[in-house]
Amino acid sequence: MVQFGLERFVEAPHRWLPRGSRVGLLCNAASVDAGLGHASRLVAQAPGVRLAALFGPQHGVRADVQDNMVETPHATDPVLGVPVWSLYADRRAPTGEMLRGLDALLVDLWDVGCRVYTFAWTLRLALEACGRAGVRVVVLDRPNPLGGVVEGNPLRPEWASFVGLEPVPMRHGLTLGELARWFVRVRGVPCDLDVVPVKGWRRSRLWPELGRPWVLPSPNMPTFDTALVYPGTVLLEGTTASEGRGTTRPFELVGAPWVDADDLARRLEAFGLPGAAFRPVGFEPTFQKWAGTPCGGVQVHVTDPAAFRPYRTGLAVLRALWDHGRDRGFGWRPAPYEYEAERLPIHLLLGDDRLRAGIEAGADPAELEAGWQADLAAWIGGRQPALLYGE
Numbered sequence: 001m002v003q004f005g006l007e008r009f010v011e012a013p014h015r016w017l018p019r020g021s022r023v024g025l026l027c028n029a030a031s032v033d034a035g036l037g038h039a040s041r042l043v044a045q046a047p048g049v050r051l052a053a054l055f056g057p058q059h060g061v062r063a064d065v066q067d068n069m070v071e072t073p074h075a076t077d078p079v080l081g082v083p084v085w086s087l088y089a090d091r092r093a094p095t096g097e098m099l100r101g102l103d104a105l106l107v108d109l110w111d112v113g114c115r116v117y118t119f120a121w122t123l124r125l126a127l128e129a130c131g132r133a134g135v136r137v138v139v140l141d142r143p144n145p146l147g148g149v150v151e152g153n154p155l156r157p158e159w160a161s162f163v164g165l166e167p168v169p170m171r172h173g174l175t176l177g178e179l180a181r182w183f184v185r186v187r188g189v190p191c192d193l194d195v196v197p198v199k200g201w202r203r204s205r206l207w208p209e210l211g212r213p214w215v216l217p218s219p220n221m222p223t224f225d226t227a228l229v230y231p232g233t234v235l236l237e238g239t240t241a242s243e244g245r246g247t248t249r250p251f252e253l254v255g256a257p258w259v260d261a262d263d264l265a266r267r268l269e270a271f272g273l274p275g276a277a278f279r280p281v282g283f284e285p286t287f288q289k290w291a292g293t294p295c296g297g298v299q300v301h302v303t304d305p306a307a308f309r310p311y312r313t314g315l316a317v318l319r320a321l322w323d324h325g326r327d328r329g330f331g332w333r334p335a336p337y338e339y340e341a342e343r344l345p346i347h348l349l350l351g352d353d354r355l356r357a358g359i360e361a362g363a364d365p366a367e368l369e370a371g372w373q374a375d376l377a378a379w380i381g382g383r384q385p386a387l388l389y390g391e
Helices: 005-011 039-045 119-133 176-185 224-238 261-269 310-325 345-350 353-360 365-370 373-382
Strands: 021-027 049-056 083-086 104-108 136-140 193-196 253-256 276-283 295-302
Touching (some): 005 039, 021 119, 224 345, 253 310, 345 353
Parallel strands (some): 021 049, 021 104
């Protein structure tokens, strides 16, 4: 039986914190236990701790703010009567005022194992702020739904942003608790950190093997299938093509009004990508890019989750769209993007401007992958002090 960090903490808070501790909780709507009870209510009822504040990441504590780059206001929880501080507003790190009077900040966020999913960077900034304020951080860990497979180029420091503040590969294979340990133990973030580990989980297990319902960690992450393709097709956010936002299958549907669906599918099948099939489709987004406009494109179907490599697939989608559409309307989306006003979003997402140049020059995914293997091997070796789970 797998027991998440939240469940272990509320059973015996005194194992992790002194009795009488005043705590804040960084969480959102997916912060639930096996019975779908929400972390805020469970922590508020836990013996020996006092819940004094809630903190919300991108999309808010209720995860009801639909789009990127839409800030969430501060509020008060109507049931608990505690302040709800937004960490996706005028600031993305907690201030001294927000942390005043807290003994610890609990963190229970459902990460999806991808560098550009911003919850990891909210945690990273919170660790730094709590270290300055003398507030302990306790991460209530959850499994990485994508397991432990690692894929992609480590981000180059010059492309650091809120979709990547540290040199992490796109699919990092760590839990949020392990990432927190890496930030502190390897990257030197000064913070008093503890992690309540998941009991009974090994990193080779994907989400469907856990027997738990999927709860949306953000509005456009409705299913495990979405999370599985996301580390690749999220790259479409840096282009003029749609990544499927505004449809019922975000990140699985990709395309644009100028795409010939059959031709794009043929180009993608020619790459021989493992564990993936591409079905020609038409779709019409209801919001975001190309809202109300019929689009041609493909649906990415994962036929073998163990073999599927989302980042390689995402690079292939970029290359196929470049070849197919650069004379029809395909291009690189301009700034702003995630609090960056000048740098191209595609460079922030890729974490390396050389990959875009390679795609434009006709490189295929295998050629691009060969260029970062040494860096990736060094990153994998360097993360050892952070690991909590066996293979």
